[in-house]
Amino acid sequence: MKFLDEAKVYIRSGDGGAGSVSFRREKFVEFGGPDGGDGGRGGDVWVEAVNGLNTLIDFRFQQHFKAKVGMHGMGRNRTGANGDDVTLKVPVGTQIFEEDNETLIIDLTKEGQRFRLAKGGNGGFGNAHFKTATNQAPNWANPGLEGDEKTIWLRLKLIADAGLVGLPNAGKSTFLAAVTRARPKIANYPFTTLHPNLGVATIDGREFVLADIPGLIEGAHEGVGIGDRFLGHVERTRVLLHLVSSMEENVGKAYKTVKTELEAYGGGLIDKPVIVALSQIDVIDEKERKKKAKELEKASGQKAFLISAITGEGMTDVLRALRDVIIEASGSGETALPDRSTPIQDFDEDDEA
Numbered sequence: 001m002k003f004l005d006e007a008k009v010y011i012r013s014g015d016g017g018a019g020s021v022s023f024r025r026e027k028f029v030e031f032g033g034p035d036g037g038d039g040g041r042g043g044d045v046w047v048e049a050v051n052g053l054n055t056l057i058d059f060r061f062q063q064h065f066k067a068k069v070g071m072h073g074m075g076r077n078r079t080g081a082n083g084d085d086v087t088l089k090v091p092v093g094t095q096i097f098e099e100d101n102e103t104l105i106i107d108l109t110k111e112g113q114r115f116r117l118a119k120g121g122n123g124g125f126g127n128a129h130f131k132t133a134t135n136q137a138p139n140w141a142n143p144g145l146e147g148d149e150k151t152i153w154l155r156l157k158l159i160a161d162a163g164l165v166g167l168p169n170a171g172k173s174t175f176l177a178a179v180t181r182a183r184p185k186i187a188n189y190p191f192t193t194l195h196p197n198l199g200v201a202t203i204d205g206r207e208f209v210l211a212d213i214p215g216l217i218e219g220a221h222e223g224v225g226i227g228d229r230f231l232g233h234v235e236r237t238r239v240l241l242h243l244v245s246s247m248e249e250n251v252g253k254a255y256k257t258v259k260t261e262l263e264a265y266g267g268g269l270i271d272k273p274v275i276v277a278l279s280q281i282d283v284i285d286e287k288e289r290k291k292k293a294k295e296l297e298k299a300s301g302q303k304a305f306l307i308s309a310i311t312g313e314g315m316t317d318v319l320r321a322l323r324d325v326i327i328e329a330s331g332s333g334e335t336a337l338p339d340r341s342t343p344i345q346d347f348d349e350d351d352e353a
């Protein structure tokens with residue numbers, strides 16, 4: 001299965017500049033010594049995780065990233081300028097793979113995390129370096145080393161604590177908008193949501209990250225609708241919130257359709273804790289609520305919360321339930337909140353430049 005939020009990118013670090021062959025020219029000195037400077041270092045290619053991005057769509061339009069080459073050395077011992085680095089800015093949660101799309105290079109899970117994907121070539125030594133007791137006038141210099149080039153894959157699996165799943169129109173985006181500051185597109189037609197949205201929910205003074213993804217329909221794992229490709233974005237959550245609309249004629253069937261797709265997707269989704277809620281309850285009366293809640297509990301074998309993102313009914317209870325599972329599942333109570341105090345992490349220790 002091809003994961004939607006994936007991009008193939010060609011990267012190339014800069015070649016080092018060549019060393020220079022040059023001899024001093026001074027008044028009254030006929031044969032000055034060698035003074036050829038070194039070439040500059042080629043630029044590196046880096047990747048950096050940033051907040052505020054939630055897709056890799058930009059990488060489909062720009063697929064080549066090349067750092068600048070180092071400048072050549074010059075006479076009078078002038079070193080060539082280093083080539084500028086180039087940095088791919090990717091959403092937090094992006095994994096970088098080798099060209100085989102299987103071998104993981106790095107998983108960027110924290111804001112500000114940086115990793116060097118390709119190191120620029122070193123500049124060559126100028127002839128001034130090669131002066132020895134027996135050779136006062138070397139007439140050669142080193143060329144710069146070549147940069148590295150390779151093709152890599154970027155794959156995004158968002159980092160969130162809770163993920164919203166359900167059929168189209170179940171009210172997932174409305175839920176996200178009601179409990180966070182995210183402003184996803186909401187409308188009464190299926191597949192309004194075409195890319196994942198993230199928001200930070202607060203309950204009893206604690207915060208957690210909630211992800212909203214496109215709706216699933218029967219056959220999603222075979223590509224029906226917009227398929228199950230976005231389920232990768234809830235793979236890393238600790239809990240799923242499965243919304244079933246009160247407008248569904250048969251809520252048990254609606255529940256099972258989505259459950260079947262979660263199962264078919266794999267990725268450990270079916271083993272995640274799930275909270276089930278009957279959504280949009282403001283559109284039905286008390287009697288209908290009781291009946292549908294019972295049907296849903298029967299189908300799911302667990303408690304069904306009754307909620308309305310419009311009137312706010314039941315919302316606090318379901319948020320508390322999510323928070324409790326997140327705390328329990330994480331042990332420490334740590335959440336996927338963007339930690340703005342995280343220092344820039346540089347995983348490459350041998351950077352001598």
Ligand SMILES: Nc1nc2c(ncn2[C@@H]2O[C@H](COP(=O)(O)OP(=O)(O)OP(=O)(O)O)[C@@H](O)[C@H]2O)c(=O)[nH]1
Pocket residue numbers: 166167168169170171172173174175185186187188189190191192193194213214215216279280281282283307308309310311
């Ligand atoms: N009355 C009522 N309407 C709701 C509620 N929640 C959502 N809606 C409406 O239901 C429709 C679908 O809501 P969305 O939030 O876009 O549904 P979704 O699950 O994100 O849908 P997709 O993105 O297509 O999968 C919109 O017209 C919403 O205004 C609710 O609690 N009460």
Ligand SMILES: [Mg+2]
Pocket residue numbers: 172173174184185186192193212213214215
């Ligand atoms: Mg939506």
